[in-house]
Amino acid sequence: MKFRIPLILALLAMMTFAQAQSGAASGLPSVAVPKTTAVLVIQTPKQGVTFQQVMAVIPDEIQATVKLYLDGKIREWYSRGNGKGVIFLLDVKTEEEARALMDALPLAKAQLMDSEYIPVGPLTPLKALNPAAFQ
Amino acid sequence: MQQQTQSGAVSGVPSAAIPKVTGVFVIETAKQGVNPQQIMAVIPEEIRATTKLYLEGKIREWYSRGDGRGIVFLLDAKTEDEARAIMETLPLAKEQLMDSQYIPVGPLMPLRALVGTGAQP
Numbered sequence: 001m002k003f004r005i006p007l008i009l010a011l012l013a014m015m016t017f018a019q020a021q022s023g024a025a026s027g028l029p030s031v032a033v034p035k036t037t038a039v040l041v042i043q044t045p046k047q048g049v050t051f052q053q054v055m056a057v058i059p060d061e062i063q064a065t066v067k068l069y070l071d072g073k074i075r076e077w078y079s080r081g082n083g084k085g086v087i088f089l090l091d092v093k094t095e096e097e098a099r100a101l102m103d104a105l106p107l108a109k110a111q112l113m114d115s116e117y118i119p120v121g122p123l124t125p126l127k128a129l130n131p132a133a134f135q
Numbered sequence: 136m137q138q139q140t141q142s143g144a145v146s147g148v149p150s151a152a153i154p155k156v157t158g159v160f161v162i163e164t165a166k167q168g169v170n171p172q173q174i175m176a177v178i179p180e181e182i183r184a185t186t187k188l189y190l191e192g193k194i195r196e197w198y199s200r201g202d203g204r205g206i207v208f209l210l211d212a213k214t215e216d217e218a219r220a221i222m223e224t225l226p227l228a229k230e231q232l233m234d235s236q237y238i239p240v241g242p243l244m245p246l247r248a249l250v251g252t253g254a255q256p
Contacts, residue, residue: 033203040160040198040207042238051147062245081215081239083152087160095201118162119201125182 034121038075039098042116044085049112060106073101085113095119154241158195159218162236164205169232180226193221205233215239 045054068074076089090098095117107113127134165174188194196209212218215237227233 032199034199034201036201038198039201051149051152058245059248062248066246066249077243078158078240079152079154079242079244081154081156081159081241083148083154083244086243087238087240118207120198120207121201122199123185123197123206124199125178125185125206128178128182 034124036119037121039090040118041088043113057106064105154244156239157241159210159212160238161208163233177226
């Protein structure tokens, strides 16, 4: 145990350094950050959740989801090709707003789903088509 | 990762829940350790090739990620393989600078339950 503590500290230091390096390195320059115009939500059943568990909540989920669509909050909606979950494109400006909408839905309240949030916006590389005009 | 048979059947999911695939989402982010200069060097060519695909109708929608780490495309493709084939023509993919995640999608199948009697959700 005694010699493991310095080893663990060394590993933590290395990981932090690597994270800082890669955080700057693997991230694109700030010019690549768009204005957020929507949030993509990828929602899949949690590990171990059965289709039957989901189906029990689905009638309520459909009602609540269609309501959001009619309110203009869901811009696009898809089923995943493997039948396990959905992808929504939400008309919101932040991940927090997206979470608030999704957390209010029956499937989320029943704790049956995992959700991944990806804020998105216009394709910023297009600025390079005319840098003088598009900045 | 879930295994799928040719027919797309996945264990525990009835076929009625499987949509016809009408598009494939591609989430592309810079590989760990790649620096911005490497990407920027290829970007002019990437823009040309990507815009060409868009004008051909292959890219239905395109977005930059809000965290600046890459892009999200919705491709007009029927299978993940088709989508891969499209993405692999692009310069950034050829330079091995990006990680790509592919998600085939289709119409929201639960809406079937709204459509008249006898329609199984």
